[in-house]
Amino acid sequence: MSATYTDAPVSHSLEARGLSVGYRQGKKVLKVAKDIGFTLQKGGLSAIVGVNGAGKSTLLRTLGRVQPPLSGQIFIQGNALGSIRDRDLASQLSLVLTDPIATRNLSVLELVSLGRQPYTNWIGNLAPEDREKIQSAIQTVGLEPLQFKKCYELSDGQLQKVMIARAIAQDTTIILLDEPTTHLDLYHKVQILTLLRDIAHKQGKTIVFTTHEIEMAIQLCDTMLLLDNAGNPFGQPCQLIADKRFDTLFPRDLIQFDADTGAFRVHKSAHDTQK
Amino acid sequence: MQRNKTYRLPFLLLSLALIFCLALNASLGSVSIPLKDTLSALLGGPLEQESWRYIIWNYRLPKALTALMVGSGLSLSGLLMQTLFRNPLAGPFVLGISSGASLGAALLIMGASLLSGWFGTLLLTDVSVTIASSVGSLLVLLAVIAVAGRIKDTMALLIIGLMFGSITTAVVSVLSYFSEAEQLRQYIFWSYGSLGHLSWPQLALLGSVLTAGVLLSVLAIKPLNGLLLGEHYAKSMGISLKKSRFLIILATGLLAGSVTAFAGPVAFVGLAVPHLTRQIFDTTDHRVLLPAVLLYGAILLLLCDTLAQLPASAYVLPINAITSIIGAPVVIWLLLRKRKMIF
Numbered sequence: 001m002s003a004t005y006t007d008a009p010v011s012h013s014l015e016a017r018g019l020s021v022g023y024r025q026g027k028k029v030l031k032v033a034k035d036i037g038f039t040l041q042k043g044g045l046s047a048i049v050g051v052n053g054a055g056k057s058t059l060l061r062t063l064g065r066v067q068p069p070l071s072g073q074i075f076i077q078g079n080a081l082g083s084i085r086d087r088d089l090a091s092q093l094s095l096v097l098t099d100p101i102a103t104r105n106l107s108v109l110e111l112v113s114l115g116r117q118p119y120t121n122w123i124g125n126l127a128p129e130d131r132e133k134i135q136s137a138i139q140t141v142g143l144e145p146l147q148f149k150k151c152y153e154l155s156d157g158q159l160q161k162v163m164i165a166r167a168i169a170q171d172t173t174i175i176l177l178d179e180p181t182t183h184l185d186l187y188h189k190v191q192i193l194t195l196l197r198d199i200a201h202k203q204g205k206t207i208v209f210t211t212h213e214i215e216m217a218i219q220l221c222d223t224m225l226l227l228d229n230a231g232n233p234f235g236q237p238c239q240l241i242a243d244k245r246f247d248t249l250f251p252r253d254l255i256q257f258d259a260d261t262g263a264f265r266v267h268k269s270a271h272d273t274q275k
Numbered sequence: 276m277q278r279n280k281t282y283r284l285p286f287l288l289l290s291l292a293l294i295f296c297l298a299l300n301a302s303l304g305s306v307s308i309p310l311k312d313t314l315s316a317l318l319g320g321p322l323e324q325e326s327w328r329y330i331i332w333n334y335r336l337p338k339a340l341t342a343l344m345v346g347s348g349l350s351l352s353g354l355l356m357q358t359l360f361r362n363p364l365a366g367p368f369v370l371g372i373s374s375g376a377s378l379g380a381a382l383l384i385m386g387a388s389l390l391s392g393w394f395g396t397l398l399l400t401d402v403s404v405t406i407a408s409s410v411g412s413l414l415v416l417l418a419v420i421a422v423a424g425r426i427k428d429t430m431a432l433l434i435i436g437l438m439f440g441s442i443t444t445a446v447v448s449v450l451s452y453f454s455e456a457e458q459l460r461q462y463i464f465w466s467y468g469s470l471g472h473l474s475w476p477q478l479a480l481l482g483s484v485l486t487a488g489v490l491l492s493v494l495a496i497k498p499l500n501g502l503l504l505g506e507h508y509a510k511s512m513g514i515s516l517k518k519s520r521f522l523i524i525l526a527t528g529l530l531a532g533s534v535t536a537f538a539g540p541v542a543f544v545g546l547a548v549p550h551l552t553r554q555i556f557d558t559t560d561h562r563v564l565l566p567a568v569l570l571y572g573a574i575l576l577l578l579c580d581t582l583a584q585l586p587a588s589a590y591v592l593p594i595n596a597i598t599s600i601i602g603a604p605v606v607i608w609l610l611l612r613k614r615k616m617i618f
Contacts, residue, residue, distance in 0.1 A: 086510065086513050086515060087513040089513070093511070094511060095507070095508065097507055100505075101504045101505055102361035102504060102505045103503050107558075114504060117500070117512040117513060118513040120497070122497060123496050123497060123562060124496060124500055170512065
């Protein structure tokens with residue numbers, strides 16, 4: 001199956017056209033973000049950034065078919081997302097969400113093994129090939145010493161890695177992660193993001209995540225999507241910097257983007273008012 | 276792989292314990308029959324008194340088998356509910372499913388008297404009581420699920436389950452107010468829970484409904500494991516939520532409904548046994564837990580029933596009281612050890 005996708009004429013792994021995302025409540029439509037368009041190739045790490053409430057998570061959940069789009073189209077390897085069956089989608093796209101997992105009584109190994117569900121038989125027996133993939137997923141994130149621990153014994157950073165390992169074990173070309181670095185300290189944020197970049201580059205996966213760590217994303221991502229409610233620019237971080245797209249991302253009364261360092265600076269005047 | 280556990284030893288020990296409890300249960304009762312003769316009667320050997328054979332085959336063995344099936348059925352439905360609702364306190368009793376069965380039974384037993392004459396008595400067969408309680412429990416379960424779809428907070432869901440129970444109790448009170456002493460008595464005895472009145476054909480019926488429930492649960496093992504991560508993850512791993520939810524609800528309705536119909540409400544077994552099982556089987560995999568709760572539930576209820584029949588006396592205590600006396604402290608104990616309360 002997968003062979004037909006890799007050499008298909010459309011090599012775009014994930015593509016969105018004129019996408020609007022949000023919520024429907026009865027007849028009321030709450031549009032969170034609109035006019036979103038991007039094309040992702042295989043083997044890249046991409047970040048979705050924006051201010052609070054810009055629709056990062058809503059967009060990610062729409063891409064992962066957790067919720068339906070309001071309008072526009074999403075294509076996965078050239079196929080419209082809406083036309084793919086749940087079971088087929090499960091072998092093409094995996095998720096790491098912010099939802100807390102229902103039970104933390106699972107062992108790391110058990111949790112990662114669940115990632116093989118799309119491939120196992122009716123009762124979920126693991127074939128030798130499944131066991132190999134599970135072990136290699138655990139190795140990729142470096143969790144071998146912890147694999148028999150229960151999830152309630154893990155720190156937030158370790159649990160995040162377990163969830164990433166589960167997504168890797170699911171063996172999909174696309175992995176979507178919703179805020180994988182929240183609640184983590186600076187070191188572990190970098191650790192998770194470099195891990196994701198390695199996986200994307202070495203295993204040829206398309207990895208998309210939402211984040212508030214704009215500066216870190218600029219350094220580590222291949223492409224970024226800025227949800228700024230003004231065209232939602234998409235491109236390489238350096239290109240976005242050159243186009244001055246970060247300058248207008250936040251209201252400019254407190255912080256300012258410094259193109260030379262690729263970081264945000266707090267205004268001098270803001271310092272003064274604090275004093 | 277070091278940890279590809281099959282849990283052979285615990286399963287073997289539990290099976291032996293089950294056989295022992297079955298024999299113990301069958302050998303104790305108002306008439307004293309030695310264990311040796313009990314086994315001999317079961318295996319078709321010679322006996323000191325031939326009447327013992329009748330007692331064992333027509334009274335004690337059906338009762339022991341009822342206890343076995345009731346224990347297994349309730350425990351499995353508890354396990355299904357805990358995973359479906361992702362709540363360690365879920366069980367057929369807490370979520371008002373047993374109350375639904377009670378309502379069905381009450382409507383039939385007491386409502387049938389309103390339909391005077393032969394038509395009313397015709398309605399009141401064991402099969403119809405079973406159907407009525409199954410329908411009752413299924414309806415409450417569907418109502419709980421409908422509410423569950425709107426409410427994400429599981430604690431709120433439990434309270435709603437309790438409210439369904441209260442409504443049921445109220446309706447039953449109204450019914451009892453208008454019904455005749457005879458029917459009221461019949462219903463109250465039904466609500467005590469009883470394992471000792473089933474005939475072989477009734478046992479066969481209970482057995483087949485339970486088997487259907489167990490088979491449906493076996494089909495739901497993979498979705499159940501997926502649901503351990505929550506519904507979004509389960510769906511993203513290719514599980515059809517609609518189908519598996521329906522499967523699990525149907526299985527629970529069959530298991531809890533038929534048990535409550537035949538044996539009356541039996542409290543706490545469904546809630547406590549899955550937790551007790553997890554103390555022995557250190558896993559969340561339903562491929563292991565499902566057979567384990569079946570065994571454990573059967574053993575526990577056989578023991579409770581052995582206690583309830585007060586060995587060497589003619590008294591039989593209501594089984595529902597015994598399971599509550601044992602079950603409620605277990606739940607309190609589990610809550611005190613909060614860490615283990617995660618399911």
